[in-house]
Amino acid sequence: MLLRAFLFVSIAVVSCASIAQDEGLPAFKQLDSMEARVQGCVTCHGQSGQGTQDGYFPRIAGKPAAYLYNQLVAFRDLSRKYPPMNYLVAYLPDAYLREIADHFSKQRPAYAPREQGAVDAATLERGRILATTGDAAKGIPPCISCHGAALTGMNPGIPGLVGLRPTYVAAQLVRWRVGDRHAAEPDCMKRIASRLSDADVTAVASWLSRQDAPAEASPESSNLVRMPFACGSQQ
Amino acid sequence: MSLGKTALRLIAAAVIAVAAIAAFIAWQQPGLLPVDPRAVAPSPTTQVITTGEYLARAGDCVACHTAPGGREFAGGRAMPTPFGALYVPNITPDDETGIGQWTADDFYRMMHTGVSRDGTLLYPAMPFASYTKVTRADSDAIYAYLMSVPPVKQKNRPHELKFPFNNRDLLIGWRTLYFQQGEYVPDPSQSPQWNRGAYLVQGLGHCSMCHTAINALGGSSESKAFEGGMIPNQNWYAPSLTSNREAGLGNWEIKDITDLLQIGVSHRGTVYGPMAEVVYNSLQYLTDEDVTAMAVYLKALPQRDSEPPPTSQARLVQPEVMELGRKVYARQCAMCHGNEGKGFPPAYPPLAGNQSITMATPVNPIRMVLNGGYPPGTRKNPRPHGMPPFAHILDDNEVSAVVTYIRVAWDNSGTPVTPAEANALRKLLPE
DSSP states (O other): HHHHHHHHHHHHEEEEHHHHHHTSSOOSSSSSSHHHHGGHHHHHHTTSSSSOOOOOOOOOSSOOOHHHHHHHHHHHSSSSOHHHHHTTTTTTTHHHHHHHHHHHOOOOOOOOOOOOOOOOOOHHHHHHHHHHBGGGGGTBBOOOHHHTTTSSSSTTOOOOTTTOHHHHHHHHHHHTTTTTSSOSSSOOHHHHTOOOOOHHHHHHHHHHSSSSSOOOOBOOTTSSSSSOOOOOGGO | OHHHHHHHHHHHHHHHHHHHHHHHHHHSSSOOOOTTTTTOOOOOOHHHHHHHHHHHHTTHHHHBBBBSSSSSOOBBBEEEEEEEEEOOOOSSSSTTTTTTTTOHHHHHHHHHHOTTTTBBBBBBSSSSHHTTSOOOOHHHHHHHHHHHHHHOOOOOOOEEEEEETTTTHHHHHHHHHOOOOOOOOOTTOOHHHHHHHHHHHHHHTTHHHHHOOTTSSSSSOGGGSSSBBBBBTTEEEOOSSTTTTOOOOTOOHHHHHIIIIIIISEEEOOOOOOHHHHHHHTTTGGGGHHHHHHHHHHHHOOOOSSOOOOOTTOOOHHHHHHHHHHIIIIIIHHHOOTSOOOOBBTBBBTTTTTTTSSSSOOOHHHHHHHHHOOOOOOOBBBSSOOOOTTTTSSSSHHHHHHHHHHGGGOOOOOOOOOOHHHHHHHHHHOO
């Protein structure tokens, strides 16, 4: 009986994995379409930008078009460094990068299941506080004050944080802190990341990855709220 | 009778009315603008600068003399070589840090002899062994263009070369061995088109910098011209242009060659990596006439295979490797490249009969499977189709099996590759 249950579980896990991986397999209906042109993205970011099994590659679907465009240009011009991306977009002109960004910003695929792995309650609570109320004593504004009340981002330049895996979020925060990743000046994320401890980074990345998918995945319009810090990407 | 007269009058009135309407319409139609007496033909200066800009494109100066994200031609870009890092100099017309003080004579001497204004010998990363073929008039035009771009004050960074290569006296020896000075001399037995192509390929195009093997001394021998070679520090193989087993163009249509050079994609193959850079920064801007001339010259290069085709023994593949390769191909590759390897050219290149897949060294196809790639976005193909990376999905056995599969399937004449070869390239960062 136990063996049978184990077998069932392993089969379920295997088939889940293969379904998830199919999302990253090349596929298109029409050759002359954006869908066919962006096949270069799908093994890491999924057919519709929903992300894949691999925890490091982020969901890009539904992020603001201007944010995605800024990242593509930064990868091309080496101001954001990640060799596989730098290589792929090295010789693509602005207009095409804008079109690719628009394409993925309009996608609304389903969200991947929430992260499950074990994290202690205190860590999650610290993450929740940082994300929703911030830490006034350390001068850290809450994530939701810029990334949207539902954490779906804000036009034009602020990405959604829902559906991102903790590995990816933690890596970005650390890279910001050490000056490896940066945004247009004034770089508000640099100010925030440099105030976060390692434990804060783990906490906020873990909490974010455990949030339910929002009912409406679109980013907020810009300037609905006054932002706590000035951000170059919003100007 | 009177009825007839009335009819005539009516017809006459109608004719006059139609003529009047036609005249009115004609009067309303915009015609040529009157000649503006202030408009002038481009001045000789403008013409020379425009020509110089075009020739600087043909020479791809911008690719090396501009740092990523930096100002155009301001230099500072690190160029890793097997001998250490070179930092490319500022060639904007800034008086202190650029070439603002240079004369057209200084510039021609540098292009023609590889000697800088102050007399120092240039390292051959500057392709003066090719640029020596450039005519004085073309050198002067490039000079005029460079003088016309905005000067940027940016100090040159000293090279970081290992001993003994940091001693420029060694260059005297290098020059004796590998440098032959002299402008291009047209071959009267060939057409003007062929000669124009030869001038561009051998001179400003500096194609031999990559497509001729570079030896341990950083030199390349004329007898091996265009026979292909590994590009130092970039880990891409620049295929032979003289071997039909590699990128020899003997059996290519001229249109496929010009498409590859100017558009970046063709019905025979697609450019990626360092060649994508050349198309993006240089070749896409050349005129149809010049690209066709280059194609005519390249197609006419004598074909001389330096190695015999692989024996049937060397082409043997273990059945289980073939089966694994076939499986991976069907799952990951067939969508775009087709079950028969025909692709959807020019969007997705064919793999069957594609020389870049089957050539002796499997470096390029392995790298493509690992890292994917986008062809350059060019004026005639601004929205290229891309290939995704598979490094994170396929292990070394699967990568080598699928590369083996595409090298031998569909009558392709390649040889199997090993997991170790895939592994060696996996460890490198894509460039």
